[in-house]
Amino acid sequence: xxxxxxxxxxxxxxxxxxxxxxxxxxxxxxxxxxxxxxxxxxxxxxxxxxxxxxxxxxxxxxxxxxxxxxxxxxxxxxxxxxxxxxxxxxxxxxxxxxxxxxxxxxxxxxxxxxxxxxxxxxxxxxxxxxxxxxxxxxxxxxxxxxxxxxxxxxxxxxxxxxxxxxxxxxxxxxxxxxxxxxxxxxxxxxxxxxxxxxxxxxxxxxxxxxxxxxxxxxxxxxxxxxxxxx
Amino acid sequence: xxxxxxxxxxxxxxxxxxxxxxxxxxxxxxxxxxxxxxxxxxxxxxxxxxxxxxxxxxxxxxxxxxxxxxxxxxxxxxxxxxxxxxxxxxxxxxxxxxxxxxxxxxxxxxxxxxxxxxxxx
Numbered sequence: 001x002x003x004x005x006x007x008x009x010x011x012x013x014x015x016x017x018x019x020x021x022x023x024x025x026x027x028x029x030x031x032x033x034x035x036x037x038x039x040x041x042x043x044x045x046x047x048x049x050x051x052x053x054x055x056x057x058x059x060x061x062x063x064x065x066x067x068x069x070x071x072x073x074x075x076x077x078x079x080x081x082x083x084x085x086x087x088x089x090x091x092x093x094x095x096x097x098x099x100x101x102x103x104x105x106x107x108x109x110x111x112x113x114x115x116x117x118x119x120x121x122x123x124x125x126x127x128x129x130x131x132x133x134x135x136x137x138x139x140x141x142x143x144x145x146x147x148x149x150x151x152x153x154x155x156x157x158x159x160x161x162x163x164x165x166x167x168x169x170x171x172x173x174x175x176x177x178x179x180x181x182x183x184x185x186x187x188x189x190x191x192x193x194x195x196x197x198x199x200x201x202x203x204x205x206x207x208x209x210x211x212x213x214x215x216x217x218x219x220x221x222x223x224x225x226x227x228x229x230x
Numbered sequence: 231x232x233x234x235x236x237x238x239x240x241x242x243x244x245x246x247x248x249x250x251x252x253x254x255x256x257x258x259x260x261x262x263x264x265x266x267x268x269x270x271x272x273x274x275x276x277x278x279x280x281x282x283x284x285x286x287x288x289x290x291x292x293x294x295x296x297x298x299x300x301x302x303x304x305x306x307x308x309x310x311x312x313x314x315x316x317x318x319x320x321x322x323x324x325x326x327x328x329x330x331x332x333x334x335x336x337x338x339x340x341x342x343x344x345x346x347x348x349x350x351x
Contacts, residue, residue: 011299019295037294041301048305055306062299069296071237071244071289073261077268078286084273093340101333108325116317129322130329133300134259148307153322155301160326168327174334176341183334187326194293204290210333212262 005053011061018043035163037194073132073190076208079197083205090178097179098210101186102217103225105130110229120230125149127222129157132189135215143226154189161188162195181206186214236285239277243268 004010021043022036048058080087087094106127113123124145128136133154140150161184169180177200184192185207196207247264250256256263271277279286289296311318 015295015298019292019298022294037297037301040294040298041304044298044302045305048302055302058302059299062302065296066299068289069300070248070261070264071240072293072296074240074244074247074264074268075282075286075289077265077272078279078282078290080265081269081272081279090337090341092344093337096340097333097337100336101329104332105325105329108328109321112317112321112325116321118314118317122314122318126318126321130326132259132262134261146310149310151300152304152307152311153318155304156319156322157326158297159301160323161330164327165330168330169334172331172334174331174338176338179334179337179341182337183330186333187330191297194297197290197293208265212258212265215262216258 001051001053002057005057008061008064011058012064013061014044014047014058015040015062015065018047032163032167035159035195037162037191038159041159069133069190073208076190076193076205079201079205080209081205083202086178086202086206087209094178094182094206094209095213097182098186098213099217101183101210102130102214103221105187106218106221106225110225114229121145122149123230124226126153127226128218129153130187130189131215131218132211135219139219139222143222155191158188158191161192165192165195166199177202178206182210185210189214231281231284233284233288236282239282240268240285243271 018040019036022039025039026034026036044058048055109126109129110123113126121144124143125140127143128139128150131139136150136154137147140147165184165188169183174180174183180199181196181203184196184203189211193204193207193211197204244261244264247267248260250263251258251260268277272279
């Protein structure tokens with residue numbers, strides 16, 4: 001098995017197939033849990049465990065796809081540009097919303113971690129959970145967190161957003177498309193943005209913008225909030 | 231424009247963003263700076279939407295694909311959560327919902343305040 005899997009092609013092909021399976025399942029079953037991202041990840045983990053293939057064999061190909069996350073983020077400027085009028089018109093509500101969202105995320109996570117009796121290092125790993133991976137990892141290190149745990153926090157947060165965003169904004173009657181996009185991007189960063197892009201151009205552009213802004217606000221606020229609780 | 235040229239343009243913007251991030255030591259990651267840079271270039275008409283139409287459609291329609299490898303990475307670190315899985319996951323899931331709702335409402339309330347303000351002028 002190692003002969004077939006120990007090369008870059010393996011991770012590339014497996015990721016692509018898992019992605020296609022995710023899209024197929026999503027089209028077939030119109031339920032929130034049939035999220036292509038969730039299905040893709042679960043399919044690959046199951047495949048690797050089932051055939052006892054080491055993660056490292058997957059990683060070499062997976063890293064190639066992961067690299068394109070960079071240019072993919074850059075391209076989020078396109079839906080944002082298409083919504084430039086909305087952006088200019090809503091500048092103040094957007095900035096206030098992201099600031100309130102970032103602050104409440106930090107306070108909530110710090111307070112809940114303390115209440116649940118988690119170690120300060122775990123709390124520090126959790127606090128950057130709603131920002132994009134590159135900012136989150138640096139922030140976690142600066143606070144004294146464990147970066148591997150921060151990776152899990154960020155991914156689970158993003159998946160929660162990607163899977164439940166549409167239902168949540170619907171249930172809580174957040175009707176304005178700008179508010180939907182900012183809410184999703186602030187709470188569930190770029191991963192949640194994959195869902196926002198599906199929902200529409202306004203939501204997608206705003207969510208991409210919000211995930212960037214949340215990164216800045218969280219990086220500035222996190223050290224103060226952390227010291228307040230620990 | 232061909233797909234390859236379009237991709238090269240995006241890569242150029244992306245690497246410029248990474249470069250600015252490293253040189254200035256700014257808190258923002260390079261890809262987010264790249265996004266702001268591309269938005270600026272579109273606004274001042276140096277790059278036109280048509281010039282990156284194919285590549286942006288390709289990426290935006292398949293955005294999910296690029297996040298899958300990071301998610302698979304969880305499988306090697308999961309053991310770190312032994313004994314704290316329940317509080318850990320509860321905090322993450324509950325706070326994600328609450329932040330989404332709080333932020334959405336905050337934006338809507340602010341929109342109403344801003345609109346009322348401009349009506350009275």
